[in-house]
Amino acid sequence: MAEARILVLGAGPAGAATALGLRRMGYAVTVVSDWRRFAAVEGVSQRVLEGLRHAGLGDALAQATTPATRQVHWSGERLQLNQECLLDRQRFDQALRDDLRRAGVELIAGRVREVARQRRWQVSLDDGQGVAGDFLVEARGRQAPLAEGRLRGPETLSLLNLWQSSPGTPMSAVESLDDGWAWMARLADGRCYWQITLDAAAAELPGKAQLPDYCAERRRQSSLVAQVFGPEALAPAQVHARSSTAILAGSCAGADWLRVGDAAMAVDPLSGNGIFQSLSSALQAPAVINTLLRHPERAALAQYFHQTRIEQLFLRFARIGRDFYRQEQGRAGQPFWARRQGWPDAQPLHQAPDWQAVRVQPQPVLRDGLVSEAEVVVTADQPLGVWHLQGVELAPIVRGLQAGAALARLVAPEQQAMVARWLHEQGYR
Structure with missing residues (x-):
C-alpha cells in the first residue's frame, strides 16, 4: 500500500524525522506545520548531532556547529564544561524544512484548525486550506490536543527572556535557585537568552504586563547572570511563557494514526535535550507506520511496540531528571525541589544485574x-x-x-x- 498518503502535523525534529523515513520507504508524505511564534535557542549535545545524522537531517545538523563554553552552578558547586553546542531554533526549523523539500516531501505552511476522521483524515487550516490523507502522524509537540489517560508530572512553568547585546564569545550556563533553576545563553551575534523554570502552583508571579520587570529583578539577584551577560541583562526584556510539565500521552498509536515527539511524551527540560527526546521517539515511527499500512494483521504488535517504547523512554528521561534534581541537596526541603526529587518513582535509573x-x-x-x-x-x-x-x-x-x-x-x-x-x-x- 505504498500509494497511501500520510499526513504529518508538525515539522519539528520528530515530525521531520518521521516524514523523511517514510519518504525513503516510498510513501507520499505531506507535512502541515505553522512556524514557531517566538525566537529561541537550545543547547544540544553530541548525541543530538548523532541523532540528526542518523535521521538524515543534514541541513539541520549543519545548524548545530557553534560550540559554547558551559558553566554549571549546582548544589553549591561551580563547574566549567565544554559539552554544548548552541542552536538557533528559527534557523534550525528552516533547515528541517529544507531537508524535507530536498527529499520530496510536500510542505504546507499553516495553522491547523480542525482534524476530523471520516473515510479518510481531513485536516482544515485557519486560512481555509484543507488536506486529506490515509494515515495521520501527530507531531505538533506540546500544542497537540491532549490525549486521554495521560500522566503528568509536577506542574512546571518556564519564562524565556530574550534581548540583544554586543557580539561576543558564545557561552551558556545553568544555575539552581531556591524556587527553581535558570538556563542562559549568549550567541556570537549578541543575542541573549535567559530562561527560569518554576513550580507553576507555587510560583508567586505578577500579571503578564509585569513579567518583564519580575524577570529582570530575578536576573539582578544572580552573580552568574552578571558574569555571563553585560549590563543589558539587568533591564526588562521580551518574555515568552510556556509549560515545561512532563506529560506522557495515554495512547500513542492506533490503526491509522501515531503520536511522536513531544505530542507523545514531553519531559522536564532538566531531563535532557528536547531535540534528542523527540528524535528518540520518532526514529522507530516509519517502521511502525509501514507495518500498520502493509501488514494490518500485525497492527496490535506494531501499536504495542510503539507504545511500550514511548513509555520506557518517558520513564527513563523522567528518572534522569529526578536524579539531577536530587543532586541539589542544599535545597532539598524547598517545595520546588521536594516535588521533583521523588517523581516519577523511587526506581533507580539502572537496575542491578541479576x-x-x-x-x-x-x-x-x-x-x-x-x-x-x-x-x-x-x-x-x-x-x-x-x-x-x-x-x-x-x-x-x-x-x-x-x-x-x-x-x-x-x-x-x-x-x-x-x-x-x-x-x-x-x-x-
Whole structure:
C-alpha cells in the first residue's frame, strides 16, 4: 500500500524525522506545520548531532556547529564544561524544512484548525486550506490536543527572556535557585537568552504586563547572570511563557494514526535535550507506520511496540531528571525541589544485574523496515529485551547457557570476548 498518503502535523525534529523515513520507504508524505511564534535557542549535545545524522537531517545538523563554553552552578558547586553546542531554533526549523523539500516531501505552511476522521483524515487550516490523507502522524509537540489517560508530572512553568547585546564569545550556563533553576545563553551575534523554570502552583508571579520587570529583578539577584551577560541583562526584556510539565500521552498509536515527539511524551527540560527526546521517539515511527499500512494483521504488535517504547523512554528521561534534581541537596526541603526529587518513582535509573532474572521471551522487534516478533533477552535493566549484540543474536546463547552448555560451544571464537563482557554485565559468572 505504498500509494497511501500520510499526513504529518508538525515539522519539528520528530515530525521531520518521521516524514523523511517514510519518504525513503516510498510513501507520499505531506507535512502541515505553522512556524514557531517566538525566537529561541537550545543547547544540544553530541548525541543530538548523532541523532540528526542518523535521521538524515543534514541541513539541520549543519545548524548545530557553534560550540559554547558551559558553566554549571549546582548544589553549591561551580563547574566549567565544554559539552554544548548552541542552536538557533528559527534557523534550525528552516533547515528541517529544507531537508524535507530536498527529499520530496510536500510542505504546507499553516495553522491547523480542525482534524476530523471520516473515510479518510481531513485536516482544515485557519486560512481555509484543507488536506486529506490515509494515515495521520501527530507531531505538533506540546500544542497537540491532549490525549486521554495521560500522566503528568509536577506542574512546571518556564519564562524565556530574550534581548540583544554586543557580539561576543558564545557561552551558556545553568544555575539552581531556591524556587527553581535558570538556563542562559549568549550567541556570537549578541543575542541573549535567559530562561527560569518554576513550580507553576507555587510560583508567586505578577500579571503578564509585569513579567518583564519580575524577570529582570530575578536576573539582578544572580552573580552568574552578571558574569555571563553585560549590563543589558539587568533591564526588562521580551518574555515568552510556556509549560515545561512532563506529560506522557495515554495512547500513542492506533490503526491509522501515531503520536511522536513531544505530542507523545514531553519531559522536564532538566531531563535532557528536547531535540534528542523527540528524535528518540520518532526514529522507530516509519517502521511502525509501514507495518500498520502493509501488514494490518500485525497492527496490535506494531501499536504495542510503539507504545511500550514511548513509555520506557518517558520513564527513563523522567528518572534522569529526578536524579539531577536530587543532586541539589542544599535545597532539598524547598517545595520546588521536594516535588521533583521523588517523581516519577523511587526506581533507580539502572537496575542491578541479576542473572537469575534474565529470561528469553518473544517481543516485537524491527526487521527490514517492519515490526515483527522475535525471541529477545529480557533483563532487569532492559525490560523490553535485547535482540542482537553487534549482530550476534543473544536468545540462543542465553538459552544454551541456562541449559548448561559452555559459552565456547555457543559463540564463535572471535565473538566470545564481546559476549562474555555482556554476560558479565548481566550478572553471569
